[in-house]
Amino acid sequence: MTELVEHWIDGALVSGESPRTGPVYNPARGIVQREVRLASTADVDVAVQAAARAFPAWRDASIAKRQQVMFKFREILNARSDELGAILTNEHGKVLSDAAGEIARGLEVVEFACAMPHLTKGDYSENVSTGVDVTTVRQPLGVVGVISPFNFPAMVPMWFFPIAIAAGNTVVLKPSEKDPSAAIWMAKALQEAGLPDGVFNVVHGDKEAVDALLEHPTVRSISFVGSTPIAKYIYSTAAANGKRVQALGGAKNHMLVLPDADLDLAADAAVNAGFGSAGERCMAVSVVLAVDSIADELVAKVAERMATLKTGDGTRGCDMGPLITREHRDKVAGYLDTAAADGASVVVDGRGIEVDGEPDGFWLGPTLIDRVPTESAVYTEEIFGPVLSIVRVDGYEAGLDLINANRYGNGTAIFTNDGGAARRFQREVTVGMVGVNVPIPVPVAYHSFGGWKDSLFGDAKAYGPQGFSFFTQEKAITTRWLDPSHGGIDLGFPQHR
Ligand code: NAD
Secondary structure (H helix, E strand, O other), X not given: OOOEEOEEEOOEEEOOOOOOEEEEEEOOOOEEEEEEEOOOHHHHHHHHHHHHHHHHHHHHOOHHHHHXXXXXXXXXXXXXXXXXXXXXXXXXXXXXXXXXXHHHHHHHHHHHHOOHHHHOOOEEEEEEEOOEEEEEEEEEOOEEEEEOOOOOOOHHHHXXXXXXXXXXXXXXXXXXXXXXXXXXXXXXXXXXXXXXXOOEEEXXXXXHHHHHHHHOOOEEEEXXXXXXXXXXXXXXXXXXXXXXXXXXXXXXXXXXXXXXXXXXXXXXXXXXXXXXXXXXXXXXXXXXXXXXXXXXXXXXXXXXXXXXXXXXXOOOOXXXXXXXXXXXXXXXXXXXXXXXXXXXXEEEOOOOOOOEOOOOOOOOOOEEEEOOOOOOHHHHOOOOOOEEEEEEEOOHHHHHHHHHHOOEEOEEEEEOOOHHHHHHHHHHOOOOEEEEOOOOOOOOOOOOEOOEEOOEEOOOOEOHHHHHHXXXXXXXXXXXXXXXXXXXXXXOOOOOO
């Protein structure tokens, strides 16, 4: 019997009515290891109804109670992160140390959510008019939907649900159907932490489940992370259905290396940020813009480091694991042919490398392509794999122009020892997250995460202050305690006196 990953609704595993299932691979072995339920519209409705029933009591639970659940969830995550890490490596393929990093970055948001009593304090203005006070409070929205991608099956859901839940909302999560088990592990951990049934629900599925969430009248908001075409669709469809939306999309992150940079540090950074998680990170560096005078030296240093990387099964102490599916592996490998046809030079070819893993795994080794023409699909498309492109530029201005002309604006980095150039860059670049000698500038949990341009649709970034604001609505209350001297009729517009 094939193992089936079930939905989690109202505090229990649920099969639902849909007979459809999808394959869940072990990418390091190239086999289907289990199947996942694919929810129907009716299955999603059952989850939304459960979340709606749980909302009034959860909204009315004290902040202290909601905070305690988050503290306990944090303890469970810390104590048993190895269990969750093993699930990530098993279904996604990333190496165990990288899985631990993913969990640690999700944990930061849980810790931010533990500060909910401080976040919800609100404002108070005394005596705005004689005897009149105004206070603003922020209250939860109700049932909120979260739709997440395959590449961070634990961290990306944790960008949203800890804040949503601690603020008093109830959640329906639709994780990626490619690696669905981490969501179920977290649902059980939340229950163990004391979260009432129905506050956090997981429905697995594909477009049918997503559309059901986008169109459900009870769902108040949608938080999405995934590719740009789907992010655009989510943004327009959810907004047309009257929902609050934050939809984070794809990326093509450039790292600009100026001639005065420490080239050893820059080469280390390019390799770490290019090939960590096999390049399947929205903040991966996929393009290095090398100023001509140092380009040859930098390319040599990057290639030298790449030769030391061990690709293989994430449980065996390798540096880099497989890609998510065979189809995706073949698509990424196809860019090597495109590169050759477009006149770029393939410096390191990741095809046919020796791996420490099963032969049928979805392998592609670290790949380096130099002199990539900016018209080539290797440059214009998001590859989302272990392929690092070098584009040579004649200086700062040319590098900046390329970054600013790019349709994506998720992350970028400059490597330099010139403070003036770095300062100019951080002001002039049209990208949402900027690193100065930091290759993957993912903001800490008390700042917010999100890109510009085609990397984010909507006006709210993920987590941090913007995440809190997204999951709450502000109410302004004007109060006057009447005494008999205030009587009388006056139809004029209220004025401050
Ligand atoms: P994806 O867009 O294929 O899928 C994301 C989610 O949307 C999944 O839950 C999936 O089931 C659902 N989905 C897929 N096709 C759909 C459709 N036609 N209609 C409705 N829903 C659909 O993305 P992915 O391949 O899982 O993840 C990789 C992408 O995510 C990359 O483009 C990467 O850059 C991006 N990403 C962005 C960020 C960010 O913060 N900006 C973070 C992580 C990943």
